[in-house]
Amino acid sequence: MGPLWLEIGFGGGEHALAQVRAHPEATLIACEVFENGICSLLSAVVPEGEEADAPLPPNLHLWTDDARVLLRQLPDACLDRLFLMFPDPWPKMRHAKRRFVHPEQLGLLGRVLKPGAEWRVASDDPTYQAWVRNVMAGQTLFQVAEPATTRPDGWPPTRYEAKALRAGRQPLYWTFRRRG
Numbered sequence: 630m631g632p633l634w635l636e637i638g639f640g641g642g643e644h645a646l647a648q649v650r651a652h653p654e655a656t657l658i659a660c661e662v663f664e665n666g667i668c669s670l671l672s673a674v675v676p677e678g679e680e681a682d683a684p685l686p687p688n689l690h691l692w693t694d695d696a697r698v699l700l701r702q703l704p705d706a707c708l709d710r711l712f713l714m715f716p717d718p719w720p721k722m723r724h725a726k727r728r729f730v731h732p733e734q735l736g737l738l739g740r741v742l743k744p745g746a747e748w749r750v751a752s753d754d755p756t757y758q759a760w761v762r763n764v765m766a767g768q769t770l771f772q773v774a775e776p777a778t779t780r781p782d783g784w785p786p787t788r789y790e791a792k793a794l795r796a797g798r799q800p801l802y803w804t805f806r807r808r809g
């Protein structure tokens with residue numbers, strides 16, 4: 630089997646579909662809980678009215694529940710790449726534990742990623758950007774590099790990114806690597 634990738638919170642599915650089309654050698658598990666987003670992805674790949682049983686691209690699997698439930702069930706070191714594109718910022722501190730970039734979630738993410746696996750995170754939210762810097766500076770599971778300020782090659786655009794750019798916000802694009 631080729632590389633196994635996971636996208637958390639695919640929104641309308643633009644990034645997930647672009648990745649599976651560009652990388653037939655990889656299998657992507659795409660997670661989303663928002664029904665409209667799931668419908669949007671399905672309507673892009675299956676004919677109207679055939680959503681229940683039309684086949685998906687063979688290298689795309691959908692998880693339509695909370696990504697944390699899936700993460701807890703995955704075996705150790707099974708993922709080659711993880712995508713977290715423009716996650717909900719959860720600005721209220723009492724909701725901060727819902728963030729995937731969180732000291733209490735990093736152990737779970739680190740467990741399922743292979744040594745050397747890439748974790749891509751993009752965010753346009755200044756509070757979340759500062760949070761990512763702080764959380765990632767205080768951990769040892771991932772190698773950290775400065776984020777890019779323009780979308781790197783091989784990162785397909787997303788709907789939230791387009792919205793952020795239209796509103797004049799500056800996205801940051803991080804690539805973290807799981808230490809061996």
Ligand SMILES: C[S@@+](CC[C@H](N)C(=O)[O-])C[C@H]1O[C@@H](n2cnc3c(N)ncnc32)[C@H](O)[C@@H]1O
Nearest residue numbers: 638639640661662663695696714715787788789
């Ligand atoms: C701000 S949107 C970004 C969507 C998309 N990645 C983009 O860039 O356009 C964040 C998405 O993550 C989804 N999400 C948040 N928490 C999730 C979770 N625990 N499991 C699965 N999806 C989640 C939300 O439903 C939402 O669609």
